[in-house]
Amino acid sequence: MIDVILKKGKEKAVLQRHPWVFSGAIEKVKGKPANGDVVQLLNAQGEFMAYGFYNDQSRVTLRLLEWNKDVQVDEAWFRQKVATAVKSRDSILANGTNTCRLIFSESDYLPGLIVDKYAGHLAVQVLTSGIQNVMPVIIDELKKLLNPESISDKSDNASRAHEGLTEAENKVLAGSPPPELVEVLENDVVYGINITEGQKSGFYCDQRDNRHVLAMHAKDKKVLDCFCYTGGFTLNSLKEGAASVTSVDSSALAIETxxxxxxLNKLDGTKHTAIKSDVNVQLRKFRDEGEKFDVIVLDPPKYAPSRSALTRASRAYKDLNRLGMLLLNEGGLLATYSCSGAMDMETFKQVIAWAALDAGKQVQFIYQFHQPEDHPVRASFPEGEYLKGLLCRVF
Structure with a gap:
C-alpha cells in the first residue's frame, strides 16, 4: 500500500478523526497512487495514522476511512458499512414512511456515497473517485440487503467535477427502469417521485420532520409555499386544514408533479393555487399587489456552496427573507431555511435579524428546524450539518 506522509504539525484533525486531509497538509506521496486508491497516511515520524481514499484532483486529497491499522479496508469493510447504515434506518421506515436517505456520505463513513430509498427503488449519487471504484461491491450489497426493483445513478455532476470525475450518465445500474412516477409514503402523505428527471435524486427527504412541524401551524391559515418543488410543505399544510395554500416554483415539472x-392525496384542489415563476419576482409582485399571508415557507436552493460565497449568499438570504416578512400579516409565521453547509445557525439568525431590520419588523425565533435522523451528523465531522431553519413570528 502506498504511503502518504503528513506535514509536521498537521496531525490534530486526523487524531480527532476528521475525515478530510487537504492537499496543503501533505508533505509527500511515496509512489504514484491512482485516484480512488486506498492509501495509508503516516505522520512526519512515519507512524501510521489512517487509511483513506486518495485523489490528487481534489482539494480534499485524502478522505479518511479507517483509523485502526489492523483493520483491512477491503470488500468486507465496505459491505459492513453499507449494511450498518441501512439497518440504522429501520425505525424511520417502520410506520407511515417508505422513503428516506439510507446512506449519507461521510456521516455514514462512506465518503462520496448517497443512497436514497423511494419505496422499492433506490437512487444513488457517486461523488468521489474512491466510491466509484467500489460501486460494484456497493450495488451488490444493496441488492442483497433490499432486493430493490431498480437502482438509478443520479450523481451530481458539479460535485463530481471537483473530484476530477467525468459526468455521470444517470442510468439504471440494476433492475428495470423506474416508472415515470414512483409513489412513496412519508408521514402518511403520498408523493409521486420522478427519479429520472427530478432534481438531485428525485425528492428532498431531509425536510420530512420539518414539513410535519410546520403543518401543525397551518390549520385555517393562508399559506405561501415558496420554492415548493413537488409540494412537501403544501401537501402537509392542506392535509392539516390550511384555509388556502399558494405554491411557487420556477420548474414546470415540479408544478405538474x-x-x-x-x-393522489385526495386533497381539496380548490384551496390550492400553483404559480410557475421565479420566487423573488413573484414575491415582489405580491408586495406590489398588497397581498398578505399568515404563514410563509422559504426553502431556497443552496446559495452558499462554499465559504467563499458566504458574503454574497448572506445578501441573497437577507433580501429573500425581507420580502417574505413584508408579505406577512401581523404576528404571522415565517418558516425559513438554508441548506448551505457554509452558513451556520448563528450566522443564519444574524441574517434574519438584518432582514427584519430592513423590513421594519420585529422577529421572535420560536422553533429551530434541523435535518432528520437519516441525515446524521458525525461528531468528528460537523460539516455534515448542512440543513438549518427557523420558525419566526413576525410583528
Missing amino acids: LSENIR
Whole structure:
C-alpha cells in the first residue's frame, strides 16, 4: 500500500478523526497512487495514522476511512458499512414512511456515497473517485440487503467535477427502469417521485420532520409555499386544514408533479393555487399587489456552496427573507431555511435579524428546524450539518 506522509504539525484533525486531509497538509506521496486508491497516511515520524481514499484532483486529497491499522479496508469493510447504515434506518421506515436517505456520505463513513430509498427503488449519487471504484461491491450489497426493483445513478455532476470525475450518465445500474412516477409514503402523505428527471435524486427527504412541524401551524391559515418543488410543505399544510395554500416554483415539472400529488392525496384542489415563476419576482409582485399571508415557507436552493460565497449568499438570504416578512400579516409565521453547509445557525439568525431590520419588523425565533435522523451528523465531522431553519413570528 502506498504511503502518504503528513506535514509536521498537521496531525490534530486526523487524531480527532476528521475525515478530510487537504492537499496543503501533505508533505509527500511515496509512489504514484491512482485516484480512488486506498492509501495509508503516516505522520512526519512515519507512524501510521489512517487509511483513506486518495485523489490528487481534489482539494480534499485524502478522505479518511479507517483509523485502526489492523483493520483491512477491503470488500468486507465496505459491505459492513453499507449494511450498518441501512439497518440504522429501520425505525424511520417502520410506520407511515417508505422513503428516506439510507446512506449519507461521510456521516455514514462512506465518503462520496448517497443512497436514497423511494419505496422499492433506490437512487444513488457517486461523488468521489474512491466510491466509484467500489460501486460494484456497493450495488451488490444493496441488492442483497433490499432486493430493490431498480437502482438509478443520479450523481451530481458539479460535485463530481471537483473530484476530477467525468459526468455521470444517470442510468439504471440494476433492475428495470423506474416508472415515470414512483409513489412513496412519508408521514402518511403520498408523493409521486420522478427519479429520472427530478432534481438531485428525485425528492428532498431531509425536510420530512420539518414539513410535519410546520403543518401543525397551518390549520385555517393562508399559506405561501415558496420554492415548493413537488409540494412537501403544501401537501402537509392542506392535509392539516390550511384555509388556502399558494405554491411557487420556477420548474414546470415540479408544478405538474405537485398537482398530481394533490390528486393522489385526495386533497381539496380548490384551496390550492400553483404559480410557475421565479420566487423573488413573484414575491415582489405580491408586495406590489398588497397581498398578505399568515404563514410563509422559504426553502431556497443552496446559495452558499462554499465559504467563499458566504458574503454574497448572506445578501441573497437577507433580501429573500425581507420580502417574505413584508408579505406577512401581523404576528404571522415565517418558516425559513438554508441548506448551505457554509452558513451556520448563528450566522443564519444574524441574517434574519438584518432582514427584519430592513423590513421594519420585529422577529421572535420560536422553533429551530434541523435535518432528520437519516441525515446524521458525525461528531468528528460537523460539516455534515448542512440543513438549518427557523420558525419566526413576525410583528
